[in-house]
Amino acid sequence: MKASPALILLGVTTAALAEEGMWTPDNFPAERVEESYGVTIDQQWLDRARLSTVRLTGPGGCTGSFVSSLGLILTNRHCVESCLAEHTNETRDVWNDGFYATSPGTELRCSDLQAAYLTDIREVTTLVNAATEGLEEVAANDARRQTFTRLEQECETASQTDARCEIVSLYQGGQYFLYETRRYDDVRLVFAPDVDIGKFGGDPDNFSFPRWTLDMAFLRAYQNDEPVSPDAHLTWRRDGPERDEAVFVTGHPGTTQRQLTVAEYQFLRNAVLPSWLIRNAELLGRYREFALRDPESRRMVQEDLERLENGVKFFRNQLAALLDDRLMVAKSMEEKTFREAVASQRELAAGIYAWHQVDRALAALSTFYDEYIMVERRGGFQGELMDQARALIRAATERDKPNEKRLRGYTDSQLPLVEQRVLSTSPIHMPLESLKVTFGLEKLREILGHDHPIVRKTLGNESPESMANRLIANTSLDDPAVRKKLWEGGLKAVERSKDPIIRLMRAVDGDARELLDRYRDEYQAPLREAHQSIARARFAILGTSVYPDATFTFRISYGTVSGWTESGREIDPFTRLEGVYERATGEKPYALSEAWLDARPSLDMSTPVNYVSTLDLTAGNSGSPVIDADGRIVGLAFDGNQYSIAGSFWYDIEKNRAIAVHPAIMIEALERVYKADRLLAEIELSKD
């Protein structure tokens, strides 16, 4: 049943292999699943899975699933940590101690989180293509963006259920869809375990297996201060899946790049990843040293630190994958075969120009890539205050324009999210901001050079450190009330503001926008055209027997519960509770809280804790429900093994594994450690 790696290497531009792929719900390969595993996935299963799965937006970007008729959402602890940080203060440390709302009234509002689920999908490829027909690439790119905004607006206006509408581009622009979602902006924390078990193994065990982590949490979606009633929710199968059983995962995988051209992989390998990694490894060192100052500093930086640790690990493994000649050789062979196929078919042959277009786009981007990253992408202007200032300035400017002419992040559909971010009452930690601002300005000068006009304009005669100190000492942007006033005052208020961070971001906004224009016109426009041509050729040869790259939109994967072989040794797919107590050294990240130490005698040591499967997933699937063929929860995805990271570029069925929390340990913990009776009464267990 499993494909050999040789087949992957040689099976160039073939359809996806068994167990590979993050499928859209309208193109799920149910027949292939039935052939392989003898289980039937029907439309009802697919609809229920889709309607039960929520996308969590906010810092990170995760998945969750409805598990009760009162809007209860199961997700990972690491997906709700911005909320834990928000509610941690001198008197209450929910970050470390965890949280359980014993009554509905004590649930905690998470001001940075929103939840949404997908209610409808409509293809609009013809409309988008009609709007760009015959235009040269820059004009086509502009027309495409305006069409996106117009279609979204029309969709939202027409909706009778206050739906949010979003254009989704799949197959690198081979297809366009309108995705309608129902979104809830009021999301509250119901439960999270303590940090010791919730992040057991911490950064050392991240992307590793065997693993013993209870990375779970519950949220609840509210509307008008009442819990919502979702269209569907999932029940639980406490004993979880069998070994080799077919399982499924729904969620919002973030980004894969399995269909790039070889030139793009080389650009990632040579330019993007090394510079990101070297820059951010330094920032990681700063965060770690900052955390050592005192417990208060550690608390401030914790969340950023962990996100960055995860990012550095992820991208360094991505770089390792791209530096592995096996990958580059396979991709080159695949591309060569594909190009030959394109060139040999008369009606596709013009498509061969696409690869030259990619080369041209990359050559253009190379000439201003550092400036784009440093200025428009704020690599040189780091920190939340800079982000807030940018958002305030741009929102004020864009709101005065017709919807279609605005930057895509500031359309009517997006503005409420910007507003929520700008008005968030999450505390901003100024000592940490100071670190970030200093770091950004240092990188700005280091990477663009002391004599670059934007560096000169930004720093004048100041050093990065003293400028950062001055900005932080004199800004009042950390006050939500100040931001609210600026938001409401619009362009005039922003222009009159004497806040030094607003002034700085205004001074460079023209440069930043110019770089964004160049990015769009010189890089994105030709690249989009090229990808679209390549996608069309791919459809012509393969149809939709392939799946589109991940794009943070709803997908379903299928696979089996299965370990792998590591240096000749079989890795068992399941870990058990006894392993937690064996591994607990007493020192973080291998410590256990008193609750877990006290509960030990009452716990069944053979309870499964985590398990791996061949499910093809990636970042964004954190918090995804693992579902059985009967539509019941049999796991909670929270990570992948180290080989899953190369999954950004290809799927290696021999080694790529998803890691999930087993339902048995979740229920056991709620029952015996946390005594969360209210939750146990609310969720629906359905034992076989």
Place this chain on the structure above:
Amino acid sequence: MKASPALILLGVTTAALAEEGMWTPDNFPAERVEESYGVTIDQQWLDRARLSTVRLTGPGGCTGSFVSSLGLILTNRHCVESCLAEHTNETRDVWNDGFYATSPGTELRCSDLQAAYLTDIREVTTLVNAATEGLEEVAANDARRQTFTRLEQECETASQTDARCEIVSLYQGGQYFLYETRRYDDVRLVFAPDVDIGKFGGDPDNFSFPRWTLDMAFLRAYQNDEPVSPDAHLTWRRDGPERDEAVFVTGHPGTTQRQLTVAEYQFLRNAVLPSWLIRNAELLGRYREFALRDPESRRMVQEDLERLENGVKFFRNQLAALLDDRLMVAKSMEEKTFREAVASQRELAAGIYAWHQVDRALAALSTFYDEYIMVERRGGFQGELMDQARALIRAATERDKPNEKRLRGYTDSQLPLVEQRVLSTSPIHMPLESLKVTFGLEKLREILGHDHPIVRKTLGNESPESMANRLIANTSLDDPAVRKKLWEGGLKAVERSKDPIIRLMRAVDGDARELLDRYRDEYQAPLREAHQSIARARFAILGTSVYPDATFTFRISYGTVSGWTESGREIDPFTRLEGVYERATGEKPYALSEAWLDARPSLDMSTPVNYVSTLDLTAGNSGSPVIDADGRIVGLAFDGNQYSIAGSFWYDIEKNRAIAVHPAIMIEALERVYKADRLLAEIELSKD
């Protein structure tokens, strides 16, 4: 006169191009120099240059030159900074303020520095090859090492002048030489300018040009408390070189890798450099954050920080060079042509096996590279105390063995250097040590994994941070008297020691030595054989019209004073004093000291400050004299431009430039800013 890049790309395995090469004094291409520039370099010139040039050992590794009959040595400020740090304390800040010894008695002993110059060279290739004849690679590697030690010992015993003898392997083992040097262990600081002008532009301007930095200093070599009388010294030509004039540089370039196989370049690109960079960029972030704690912390970390900034910049540019397909394609073509030439000549054809041997060596190293770096190379056991403990333990163990059987770093010839290092009274800053130890242990766990036996043995149940705290709190190795006692007490004292750092390093010394053995037997032994075969084939085809890769041994390069073209713009080779005052913003690293602000009216603003030339040099050449055809000092090398970094792998005559301090600014500064009359009276100016 200049070779085109196309010629470099196509001129595969040709002899060195004009202006390329770091030549040994016995093989200097004087004829080619005469042809190209019409200047004569005779044996007298070569001998004087060699005898005037000193190698400075200690932290860093630099060059200097005798500039008086009383042992006065000219070098860079950045080469004497360990000495500036050593003598900076609460009452005196010579690091920042600089230093000038107004009388001989006030010169400051630099306990970490030694100076040596090359007195004789003898080829011993035949002797070494005879000792390894017919042995298989591991046995040959052992025999070779023992022969090295024996030859060095015999040479030192035979010497009537107390010479130090060292085996030098050139052309990757194609030739072996005995280099005899005269070494002085008592080196004292005479003069260094203040930090503002001495490091003007700091890290932002490092590896950049145009540049305005007075990176100069004077030392003096002593013997029996008296200044030494060197065999030769250099005079000065105050007005420096003309544009396009032929100039020369003598010194000790550290490492170039221009003659590696393509497989080795790929290993550097894929494994060595990315992991070093990501690890050390994090350490850089920690150092920078540590420096922000308070002025005292900044002072502690300054020297390490600057060395690391330099290293990260250097290796990231090396990585960029290896990720540049132009380089890899050129090297591949060169290798292909060379291999074909080898295969086509009957008497060389067996040499083709060498490339397979390289592949085998690299494949073997890959399987334990991380462990080797973390344990034997102390990536997981960082800091000076760990270094001291390792040295004490190994010296005690090795001293009991016959000289030939010892580790190469602990032979009779090397032990005095180890002793000087162990007994150094330079202060060890414990807060900084704590950072380093924590960082090392974290990397050990991160890179080898929580479950690796050496990690388990090292950390037990402790976290890196708490273990580091315990080690630092309980060690007394920071006390030179304690180290002296351990040194003198030998193996028994070391074994009885309860110092936790000694105990830790003893506990892992077996593992470390095992990794060293594997490194030697599985990697170094086949690689040496392979390189030797390749070198022999290269000699057979090209003779010694090529130069050997840099190996920290004495070399001479030649070139011309010349700018380059940057994005269509001509870079003038000279900068002038007016540029310093224009660029001075008042904030470090673009600040000026009061002495320079006060002296401004008395200074000639057209005085040249720095200049670039096509001289082919690399790290280790810092402090090298730039000499004219008449043997006079016309500059002081201190850096290269950004393109000089790719010089590790190839020489690009279009862009690769060396940067030197101009003699005019050195003399002007001594006369008008520092009023260093004693020095001005001692050095010998010889105006045209």
